[in-house]
Amino acid sequence: MTDTKAILETLSKDFPDPKSELHFNSPYELIVAVILSAQCTDKRVNLVTPALFAEAPTVNELAAIPTERLEALIRSCGFYRTKAAHLKQMARDVKERFGGNIPDNIEDLQTLAGVGRKTANVVYAVGFGGQAIAVDTHVFRVANRLGIVDAKNVSDTEKQLMQAIPREQWADSHHYILLHGRYVCKAQRPLCDSCSVSGYCKYYGEHHV
Ligand code: SF4
Structure with a gap:
């Protein structure tokens, strides 16, 4: 059985400051x-958003910006x-x-245009300090390789x-697995040969004899 606790404890040492690598200063950004x-x-x-936020600092400006300019x-x-x-x-949804x-x-986040389950989870966890596990392609792949899950979809x-994973660890665990x-x-x-959790990994056990 996969030792999820040991995996997360090890990854927490690899990534002692788990957070999003996106630059932002508010839930809107x-x-x-x-x-x-x-x-x-x-x-x-991160290269694109400074100029965008200079022109559209809130949903009001974003809703009003000409589409061609935004594109x-x-x-x-x-x-x-x-x-x-x-x-x-x-932006219109949020205003109205x-x-x-x-x-x-x-x-409510999931009712907004362009916001699926993953985006809603990220905004809830990273923007509002909630507990959620956003599953993107990295989290899907790594969680399955490690054997923490056995799943065919996100x-x-x-x-x-x-x-x-205990609820109070969901948000940090998401970052550990994603960054890994x-x-x-x-x-x-x-990079299995330099992986700190290879000793717990299902994929490693199956592919490295
Ligand atoms: S041992 Fe390899 S497959 Fe397993 S988590 Fe590490 S890098 Fe991924």
Whole structure:
């Protein structure tokens, strides 16, 4: 049986300051950055957001910014037409339905344009200090390789992680697993020989005899 506790304790030493690598100063800036980060690196998003937030410091300006201008500002993040449409609709949603304040719960967050379960969990956990486990491609891959979960999709991965990890550790554990996937347990070539948790890893046990 996978020793989830030992894995998380080990990863907590590898990543003693678990937090998002996106730059933001408010829930508004965070939700915009997370929407932009789909299929894009956090580094790229961090290059784009300063100019965007200078022109659109709140949902009011974001809702009003001409679409062509918004697309130009976020173009390098990829999928810029879809992301621009989502950002503008999200800003309108927040203005019209939530008085201009980014909602602080997962259910309301998920009603916003461009905000799926993963984004809602990130904003709830990182922006509001809630406990949630956002499952992206890294978390899905690493949790399955380690054997903490045995899941075929992100939804089941989230449910199984929530069962395997104490609630008060959900947010930090999300960062540990994500950062481990980003820097060590990479998709194509996991760095198993320098991995701190190889001794607990199901994939390692199956592939390194
Ligand atoms: S041993 Fe390899 S597969 Fe397992 S968690 Fe470490 S890097 Fe990933």
